[in-house]
Amino acid sequence: MQQHMRLTSIVLLTLLAGRFTSFAQTNFPPSTNQLGSDAKPATSNVPGQSFPQIDSERHAAFRVKAANATKVQLDIGGHKYEMTKDDQGIWSVITPPLAVGFHYYSVIVDGASVADPASESFFGVSKMMSGIEVPSAAEDFYNMRDVPHGEVGEHWYYSHTNSAWRRCFVYTPPDYSRNPTARYPVLYLQHGAGEDERGWSTQGRVNLILDNLIAEGKARPMIVVMDNGGGSALFAGGAPRGRGGLFSGPARVFPDTLLHEIIPMIDSAYRTLPDRDHRAMAGLSMGAFQTFQIVLNHPDTFSAMGAFSGGAGGITNLQTAYNGLFSNSDAFNQKIKVMYFSMGTVENTTPTRSLDKLLTDAHINHVYYESPGTAHEWQTWRRSLNGFASLLFQNP
Amino acid sequence: MQQHMRLTSIVLLTLLAGRFTSFAQTNFPPSTNQLGSDAKPATSNVPGQSFPQIDSERHAAFRVKAANATKVQLDIGGHKYEMTKDDQGIWSVITPPLAVGFHYYSVIVDGASVADPASESFFGVSKMMSGIEVPSAAEDFYNMRDVPHGEVGEHWYYSHTNSAWRRCFVYTPPDYSRNPTARYPVLYLQHGAGEDERGWSTQGRVNLILDNLIAEGKARPMIVVMDNGGGSALFAGGAPRGRGGLFSGPARVFPDTLLHEIIPMIDSAYRTLPDRDHRAMAGLSMGAFQTFQIVLNHPDTFSAMGAFSGGAGGITNLQTAYNGLFSNSDAFNQKIKVMYFSMGTVENTTPTRSLDKLLTDAHINHVYYESPGTAHEWQTWRRSLNGFASLLFQNP
8 A cells, every 4th residue: 555655646647648748749720631532430430420430541520510509629639629610500620640549539519528429438538438440551450350259248246345336347258158167367457547447348349359369379368357446537527636536445445356356256257267377467557557566566466467558657676666576587587477568659658668678677577568659548558458468378 | 021111100100109208298497496405426427427416306407517608408308408507617407306217318518419428328319328317216126236146248240141240238147157057048138229239238227137036036047138120320310210210221131130140149159948938039119119020920939029118009900910820819828928018108008008908808918017107218118128027938
């Protein structure tokens, strides 16, 4: 707990760094943008909606009906674009090329920041946000392919630590139900602040990423557990609430909930390999911070960790950090089979690059990945999961 | 297909009747309403949001930030309530007592009809709508109780009929994973137009209803399959698109998809009892219409049916309807173990009451239920499922 509180300011800075970086991008005037003739409705639209549309150069066109509004803006990726009204009361805008992957967005109608009813909504930044999926020509590791598919199940359980019924989502691999006696390793995979246990299976596409890796023989079939790490309300007031918001309630007790309730519950309800060699944890942003804290304070429970876009600033002195776990590189390398951390190149990479150098100099085995051209967003985390999952449980 | 097209106008009228009925309720002036001091945040709020709130008399208070708007309305249950602005730019309104259960709602900001970012969003009326859960003091059959819980799994499969990857949600009962050789009966449960395969497991709370019934010994443990019956885009333009919208694309081929793809796929992927005695179908609104059509045209595949708020107007002549299936009451009663249909009292009950009388006069075993005080909405369908599921697979 001491260590949690001491590092709170670091994780908050990391979180904000990611956000501020994307805010600092150039704001293009929307009038210069044209939609290509090959534009198609986004796959993130709800049925029957032809807008938003995206062309092959990733210009995106948005339309919102607001007949009596005087000012409507599109708010996406830290930019606000002015929308213009036609004589039918439809406001529209065409953006500059967007980064590939999933982006939250809102429309601001005369001061009300709301979701676009034409797109699917997702829980992010502590509210229901619209999402748009921008195709990536160069990668399809997170798309639906003609391969065997696992399932994502919604699992409810009572938590005494939280005095509440809680929900987790559990991915089981394609052959789970066909091999009724087989047992599988488990990855515990955490969301970020302002999101919740739904994030990885909707925005993150965890099932498709694992299905594709397993089909190609690039990852061992595994169970993935996505629970609620707290921090969901952090941005509910429109801005981070500081320490109180991030480490109060469920987030404060999450290490206990995971170690003493979730893991035993999963080992009882699913056919797991219930030992440290077959147990990993990863997370994004706040979940990355939690992963550093929980795995490195409990190396007898986990043998692998993945920290995506967060938490890396917490290690400065390898002799003293985490009860001296890093002080003997041979012992560390034998104990922690996979230490993976990552950052988007459109984030603040200073803490992760420093940690990378620190670990390299000390001969600590690790993987540091930078996601090209992506910010503090789901494309960074999809790519990170794809890389991380392929390393897990290979030589337990 | 002939019969599908002939009955299209009937199901559309039924759909619209439900909607128009709720539109016809008295519109109270909002200024007369007060929020009781026992008001609490709705359980349908996203984390960290204190509004909407509901008091013990079911007045609901809504708040939306729209600093520069000139007119903001709350649109709920067919009423539009004017909201008023305070000096912080927050618009608010307190409604008259709402009916118990789940209601879709929107806010209209200077002509833009959008979801309230403070509430969870749900796919309904062909767009992402806000939902508010109004507690019912008299019933808790759909609430979380301290009983064993089943799981709802997200299952993907390729459909040749649709040339598309499709998703269904599958409820497996609490003891499914603990009894690895047990087999279970299956209920195929369908959504209405403007909704999709998510409806029953989110708005409908199918898992909690079944968990509670099974725990009390009131229902046999069963698998429930919730797939996409089409019609999701029907209201995408703001109003029903007529025959073309309701029976084009996935809805047109849904009988084939269900009979020739979904049922074999489920019987292969899950431990089912794969015979007619252990197979039932039910649905709401458009799904009720589909249930009449599919079950009564395929009595060798199904032994039970439930039609909630729809489809009852399709049977007028018992000698000729459905290839004479009703012409011999003894034979019908032996073949169709459960024939259940229902309507909310705040809907047009003329077609269901007529069918009830027709069947009673002909000594056809059936159950007709009216949900007190509810309209064409989820509380009607939750209650209907609760009653229907308890009758299923009792003497197969």
